[in-house]
Amino acid sequence: MGSLVPFQDLNLLPDPPISSSSNTNFRRPKLEIRVKSEPIDDPMSEIQTPDLIPSSPPSNDPNFLALEPSSIDHNNDESNVYSEFYRISEMFRSAFGQQMPQHTTSPQPLDSDSGAIVAVPNGENQVAALAVAAPNMRRQKRSNELVRVTNLSVEDQRYFRDIVRRTRMLYDALRIYSMAVEERRSGPGAGRRARGDLRAATLMRDRGLWLNRDKRIVGSIPGVFIGDLFYFRMELCVVGLHGQSQAGIDYLPSSQSSNGEPIATSIIVSGGYEDDEDAGDMLIYTGHGGLDKLHRMCNHQKLEGGNLALERSMHYGIEIRVIRGLKYEGSLTTKIYVYDGLYRITESWFDVGKSGFGVYKFKLVRIEGQPEMGSTLLKLAHGLRTRTLQVRPVGYISLDLSMKKEKVPVFVYNDIDSDNDPLYYDYLPRTVFPAFVYAGGNMGCNCITSCNEGCLCALKNGGEIAYDHNGFLVRGKPLVFECSSHCSCPPSCRNRVSQKGLRNRLEVFRSLETGWGVRTLDLIHAGAFICEYAGVVLTREQAQVFTMNGDSLIYPGRFTEKWAEWGDLTQIFPEYVRPTYPSVPPLDFAMDVSRLRNVACYISHSTSPNVMVQLVLYDHNNILFPHLMLFALENIPPMRELSLDYGVADEYTGKLSICN
Structure with missing residues (x-):
């Protein structure tokens, strides 16, 4: 040592x-x-x-x-x-x-x-x-x-x-x-x-x-x-x-x-x-x-x-x-x-x-x-945010990978080789679920302004709103219910966070260490929503067919449950109990990202990540098929690479389910 x-x-x-x-x-x-x-x-x-x-x-x-x-x-x-x-x-x-x-x-x-x-x-x-x-x-x-x-x-x-x-x-x-x-x-x-x-x-x-x-x-x-x-x-x-x-x-x-x-x-x-x-x-x-x-x-x-x-x-x-x-x-x-x-x-x-x-x-x-000094990187990121859209600097092969499907542009940068792989996929801003997932009723709250701890959506979350008034996740939970189109509350409701999509400017970049990776051009606060991990959802039977054809799939059930670490206050309050409600059964579906994917699919693997997966529902009530929403585990400075813990490797191939 x-x-x-x-x-x-x-x-x-x-x-x-x-x-x-x-x-x-x-x-x-x-x-x-x-x-x-x-x-x-x-x-x-x-x-x-x-x-x-x-x-x-x-x-x-x-x-x-x-x-x-x-x-x-x-x-x-x-x-x-x-x-x-x-x-x-x-x-x-x-x-x-x-x-x-x-x-x-x-x-x-x-x-x-x-x-x-x-x-x-x-x-x-x-x-x-x-x-x-x-x-x-x-x-x-x-x-x-x-x-x-x-x-x-x-x-x-x-x-x-x-x-x-x-x-x-x-x-x-x-x-x-x-x-x-x-x-x-x-x-x-x-x-x-x-x-x-x-x-x-x-x-x-x-x-x-x-x-x-x-x-x-x-x-x-x-x-x-x-x-x-x-x-x-x-x-x-x-x-x-x-x-x-x-x-x-x-x-x-x-x-x-x-x-x-x-x-x-x-x-x-x-x-x-x-x-x-x-x-x-x-x-x-x-x-x-x-x-x-x-x-x-x-x-x-x-x-x-x-x-x-x-x-x-x-x-x-x-x-x-x-x-x-x-x-x-x-x-x-x-x-x-x-x-x-x-x-x-x-x-x-x-x-x-x-x-x-x-x-x-x-x-x-x-x-x-x-x-390099952190203050220098802050200035560099500020210049990229304000000037890149006017003039394409050397190394930028795309100024918006999403093709305006996101509210903010997603840059693509490669100054290492001629690989343009991210440009060959259609961009998918949100996960696509099978039609049967949306079957059944979907009750909403009757709040006129922002929701509070007494409304129906709060009761779904165990009696509390999952976010504070700044939009930060208070603590990780097995599942978070956000307000939906069936709710009476306005779009400004504090229980509508991840459904609003990408808000921070991200950049897919080529790296000698990780292949393709993702870094932020904005300062991301700990507990803040970053983006959704998007793909086309397949049932177990559909996934077996895709696997036979040699296609690589993402299995959400293999992501490490880092959400349990966010907001865990057992070291402070001995009586603190980690949230177990709403409970979610083991995720038994796969996500196909072979043709449609978004920026999250290029995030690199780390056993000590700065990003976690939080399961969220807002457009349907089927807990078997939640959205995979990504939140920051720590303050992430501009130009810092994002990382996820993809969990265990495939039992047959020995590889992680990771695009890059």
């Missing part, structure tokens, strides 16, 4: 490098757990909890260190992966004067008498076993132990990615659920004012479900990818990417350092200071302080707190995580936050700002060799 690379003994180093970190083997300092108070600098500073505790770490790594048997409950699905994973702590020496030079362009020599690092003789390797967090442990203080995770294998990356994905899924589902409950209690609109993001964060804190609280990670966070997008500041805290709910600089405060020396680990660049300059790979970041309540400069900034921490991080050549806060059209909030990778501080100086007050400035340069 991956390892932790400690910082070198700073007494033995010349000026620390700025370009990249070293791979030299170092002596291992003793692991120590020292818990001190976090300075109260924002309303949520009391929210301090340990990691979400995943099931079990990969077991094929000979270097993986086991915990003391008494400290881990091996039957608990929430065993603490970080407590097992971290073997080496990273600490810092202090060696700086009380005053910073007015303009610093390179790190200064370190004081050889500094004692911030506790040296340990070679061969001594003490592993501190952390007890598993109790479900109701509140306000566990944030650790002061600095570590860096390195050398993660592909398997490790998948493992930690799944931890982060599940944590974010729980956060989003809990936020949507808490707002829906508030809306039912106080009426529409009250949930939006109730700050569901704070409610969700608080509940997860109280049950010890925040990530990366038992260690402060320097550099990349395992499982968080460059380009990941967040709607709320509190979600950054939940996954451990940025530990401050309001402050723009996250750092180890001097009160928690053995020698009173702060170290910065991440910043948020959101345009809050007029002296900031952002050129993407290089930015001039203005320190904090000096603002009034209207965010106007009114005082000189001081070399303290986060400002001093940034200077110290520059002094040691420590990388900084950079998160950008951007305005985005259609966002639930005024801003979205995108993780853009690691930067190093190369210069710092005190200057007179535009307002005439003194400010501290820091020049950050992005470390080379990282994936």
Whole structure:
């Protein structure tokens, strides 16, 4: 598994490098757990909890260190992966004067008498076993132990990615659920004012479900990818990417350092200071302080707190995580936050700002060799959405695969080879069912405006509407009944979501890894409807005939039931019961997509998908033949590929039922 690379003994180093970190083997300092108070600098500073505790770490790594048997409950699905994973702590020496030079362009020599690092003789390797967090442990203080995770294998990356994905899924589902409950209690609109993001964060804190609280990670966070997008500041805290709910600089405060020396680990660049300059790979970041309540400069900034921490991080050549806060059209909030990778501080100086007050400035340069910035991809997707219909860029072989059968165009892109396969099929926007499926009565509700929990359609769903007022799925269910043409409610009813068709701009693209795939050009919110998986439905007898002819079919019954994970709140509420109504018998039909198909048929397979299948009925009441509606399991940024779990392979061919 991956390892932790400690910082070198700073007494033995010349000026620390700025370009990249070293791979030299170092002596291992003793692991120590020292818990001190976090300075109260924002309303949520009391929210301090340990990691979400995943099931079990990969077991094929000979270097993986086991915990003391008494400290881990091996039957608990929430065993603490970080407590097992971290073997080496990273600490810092202090060696700086009380005053910073007015303009610093390179790190200064370190004081050889500094004692911030506790040296340990070679061969001594003490592993501190952390007890598993109790479900109701509140306000566990944030650790002061600095570590860096390195050398993660592909398997490790998948493992930690799944931890982060599940944590974010729980956060989003809990936020949507808490707002829906508030809306039912106080009426529409009250949930939006109730700050569901704070409610969700608080509940997860109280049950010890925040990530990366038992260690402060320097550099990349395992499982968080460059380009990941967040709607709320509190979600950054939940996954451990940025530990401050309001402050723009996250750092180890001097009160928690053995020698009173702060170290910065991440910043948020959101345009809050007029002296900031952002050129993407290089930015001039203005320190904090000096603002009034209207965010106007009114005082000189001081070399303290986060400002001093940034200077110290520059002094040691420590990388900084950079998160950008951007305005985005259609966002639930005024801003979205995108993780853009690691930067190093190369210069710092005190200057007179535009307002005439003194400010501290820091020049950050992005470390080379990282994936493209998420903010760059946001701009690229925006350009494709606004300009592609006027001018066809190189690589686009179709500007609308649906031929206007969808409300928004579906692009087709291939800059790899001459394969134009998607253009050879007729586009099918909705599934075609046999005529007998529509036989029988179809009762509807009598609602005049939008439906509520007391109407007939809500009773079909077990007494609740499946969607909130934003159109997001509150929790996955075996089957969702939407309002139909037999209902009296208007088209704007909140119980009419998936039947309205595609709303996000998607792009079928050629990939060396997955063949044909699908990516989004829009930001898709967790719980939002994406599109239908469409085809021509065949009965069992018809499917047997098609199979004899060698045709490949899609079997809906083989899709993994990922809907059960969306909205599963058993980690929050012990009494929570997963929905089992309306129940659906095993799906015993196939879908022919050999001649008619839609964009969903090109979505790639993944065992950790970002899209799930939710069964929905709206144009008939035959539960044996539901629609296969696709919903987002997580926030999906623009230019991110969509993925589905197609389930088990065919017992005869050994292949997945997948078009591409």
